[in-house]
Amino acid sequence: MVTATLVKELREKTGAGMMDCKKVLTETDGDMEKAIELLRERGIAKAAKKSDRIAAEGIVETYVSEDGKIGAIVEVNSETDFVAKNEEFRNFVSAIAKQIAIEAPKDVEELLSQKSIIDNSKTVSEVLTEKIANIGENLTIRRFERFETNNLVQKYIHGDGKIGVLVEMENGDSQLARDICMQIAAARPEYLDREAVPEERVKKEMEILKVQAMNEGKPAEIAEKMVQGRIGKFYGEICLVEQPFVKDPDTKVGKVVADKGAKIVRFVRFEKGEGIEKKEENFAEEVMKQLGK
Helix, strand or coil, X not given: CCCHHHHHHHXXXXXXXXXXXXXXXXXXXXXXXXHHHHHHHCCCCCCCCCCCCCCCEEEEEEEECCCCCEEEEEEEEECCHHXXXXXXHHHHHHHHHHHHHHXXXXXXXXXXXXXXXCCCCCEHHHHHHHHHHHHCCCCEEEEEEEEECCCEEEEEEECCCCEEEEEEEECCCHHHHHHHHHHHHHHCCCECCHHHCCHHHHHHHHHHHHHHHHHCCCCHHHHHHHHHHHHHHHHHHHEHHHCEECCEEEEEHHHHHHHCCCEEEEEEEEXXXXXXXXXXXXXXXXXXXXXXX
C-alpha cells in the first residue's frame, strides 16, 4: 500500500513531484529503491539523496599524532545542537579521538571497554555514562576510523564539527594534504578512483543511463554509445582523483597530486548524522505529553 508518508519520503529524497512519486511507488509496490531508480530512468530525478536529511546532532572530531603518522576520526552524537556546543561534551569527544589514535581499538565495543585516558580508573563506557548524567542527554559514540602509516596523515574539520576528513598521502606535504581534505569535505567523493568503485554499482548506473537515453528516443546502439560518454561524468562525481580540483576547476585532483609527485592512499569523510533519521515531534504535542495531558 502506498501511503502519504512514503510519497513524502520519496519527494524529499529525489525532489520529484508528488504525482510522479505516487505513480512510481504504485508501480513498484512501495519499494523505495526501485521507485528511485524508476524516477532516474525517466529523467525525473537526478540522483537518490539517501543522506541529505541529516537530523542527528553531535560532532565529528579528528586527531593526528605530532609526527603525522597516526590519525583518528570519530563521530559522537547528542540529542540536541545545544549540547553539541557544550564545552564538556566537546572536550570529551576530543579525548575519544585521541584515545582511538593511541589505543587502537578495533571497534566501538572494544573502545568502550578500554581504560579511559580521561580517568584511568574507569572504562570509556563508565566515563560516557558519567557524561550522560552530567550533561543530561543521551550520548552515543557512533563510529570511528583510524590510520597508522609511514606516510603523511592530515586532518580537517569543517563547520565546527559538522564534517570531518582524514587523508593519508604518500610523498605529499601538509599543505597539499590539507587542500585534498578540503576537496573531500566540499565535493563528497565516495571512492578514491575507478578501480575502487564496486562493479555492481557501475553496472547499475550504466543500466539507468541506457534507459534514460532510450527514453529520449535514441536507438539501442546509439544509447550504448551515449552511456559510454555519460559514465565518465558519473566517475567524475564519485571518484576523488577524477573530480575537478576546487582551487582549479580546470584540473582534476589526480593531476594536481601527480604533478607534486604525491599519491593519495586513502581517505575517510564523516558528516554528522548522515544516514540517521530523527523522529519528528510536534512541539505542542510534546509539551502536552510532558505535562501528562
